[in-house]
Amino acid sequence: MIELKNVSKSFDGIEALKNVSVTVREGEVFGLIGTNGAGKSTLLRLACGVFKPDDGLAIVDNMPVYDNVHAKAKLFFIADEPYFFNGATPKDMERYYSSVYRNFDRERFYLYLNSFGLESRRRISTFSKGMKKQLAILLGLSAKTEYLLCDETFDGLDPVMRQSVKSIFAKEMQERQFTPVIASHNLRELEDICDHVGLLHQGGVLLSKDLEEMKCNIQKIQCVFSSKEEEKRLLKQLDIVKCDRRGSLLTLTVRGSREEMIAMFAAADCLFHEVLPLSLEEIFISETEVQGYDIKKIVLG
Numbered sequence: 001m002i003e004l005k006n007v008s009k010s011f012d013g014i015e016a017l018k019n020v021s022v023t024v025r026e027g028e029v030f031g032l033i034g035t036n037g038a039g040k041s042t043l044l045r046l047a048c049g050v051f052k053p054d055d056g057l058a059i060v061d062n063m064p065v066y067d068n069v070h071a072k073a074k075l076f077f078i079a080d081e082p083y084f085f086n087g088a089t090p091k092d093m094e095r096y097y098s099s100v101y102r103n104f105d106r107e108r109f110y111l112y113l114n115s116f117g118l119e120s121r122r123r124i125s126t127f128s129k130g131m132k133k134q135l136a137i138l139l140g141l142s143a144k145t146e147y148l149l150c151d152e153t154f155d156g157l158d159p160v161m162r163q164s165v166k167s168i169f170a171k172e173m174q175e176r177q178f179t180p181v182i183a184s185h186n187l188r189e190l191e192d193i194c195d196h197v198g199l200l201h202q203g204g205v206l207l208s209k210d211l212e213e214m215k216c217n218i219q220k221i222q223c224v225f226s227s228k229e230e231e232k233r234l235l236k237q238l239d240i241v242k243c244d245r246r247g248s249l250l251t252l253t254v255r256g257s258r259e260e261m262i263a264m265f266a267a268a269d270c271l272f273h274e275v276l277p278l279s280l281e282e283i284f285i286s287e288t289e290v291q292g293y294d295i296k297k298i299v300l301g
Ligand SMILES: Nc1ncnc2c1ncn2[C@@H]1O[C@H](COP(=O)(O)OP(=O)(O)OP(=O)(O)O)[C@@H](O)[C@H]1O
Pocket: 011, 012, 014, 015, 016, 034, 035, 036, 037, 038, 039, 040, 041, 042, 043, 080, 185
C-alpha cells in the first residue's frame, strides 16, 4: 500500500501540495487526475521518494520511502518525459535497469519489445515520442516492481497501444502483486483502466473514490414516455443531474441505483426505456457538482 499522510510540498514559495492524504491499495489501478499544475507529478515524486515532503509522510508498505532503498526497490517511476541515457539503445537501458532492479525480467522485456515492434539496438533518440513512452512502460513492467507510477504515460499513446498496455497491465495484475498508478490531465485517458480515481485540484485532493462505488450511485437512462403527463409525473420523482431532449427521446443522468431505476421505469408508462453505461466524465460531473465544482473547469474531458 502507498500512503501519503498529510503531505505538503512547496517550491520557492509555490505550494504544489497542501496537506494531501491519499491511499493506494494493492492490486487496484489508481488513476490520478488533475489539470496542469494541480500537483500530480509532485505527488508521484513524493510517493516514490524522489522528493522529501516538507510536512507529512510518504509511506510504501509501512516504510517511509524517502531515503529508503528497501521501499524504493518496490517502485518504478515513469516520468512525463522519460529519461534515457545519451545515445542509449533499449538494450543499454535494459542493462542499466537489470543492474538496479534485481527482479528485472530480461526475457520478458525482449518479448515485449519484439511484440511492440521496437528495435533493441536502435538509438532511442531516433524514436518518436510515443515509442519512447512505450519503451519506458516496457522497462517499468519488466523491472517487476510491485508499484508502477506512470506520469502522463498514457496521454498521447495511440488507441491500439493503449489497448495493448491495458491488457499487459491486466495480465501482470493476474500473475503477481502489481499496482499501477496512472496520472493524467485527461479523464478520457483513464477511462476503462482505473479501479479508483483521485482528483487533485490546486494542490489538494477533491475526491478519491472507487469507480464501482461511484457508478452504483448514478445512472443514464434513455426513454420515450407515452404522454407528457406521465413524463412530468416520473421526472418529478427523480434526482436529475442532466436532461437532454431530442424530440420525444429523453436522455437522463439520474442519481440512484440501477435496480431502483429499472424498477421505476418498468412501472412507468414508457414506450421505450434503456439504462446505459456512463462515461467517467459523466460520473465526475455528478460527483464534483455535489461539492459545488464545475468539472469542466477542473479537468479536460
Ligand atoms: N521543481 C519545481 N520547482 C518549482 N516549482 C515547481 C517544481 N515542480 C513543480 N512545481 C510547481 O508545483 C505546482 C505543481 O506542479 P506539478 O508538476 O506537480 O503539477 P502537475 O499536476 O503534474 O502538472 P502537469 O499536468 O502540467 O504536469 C506547479 O505550480 C508547478 O509550477
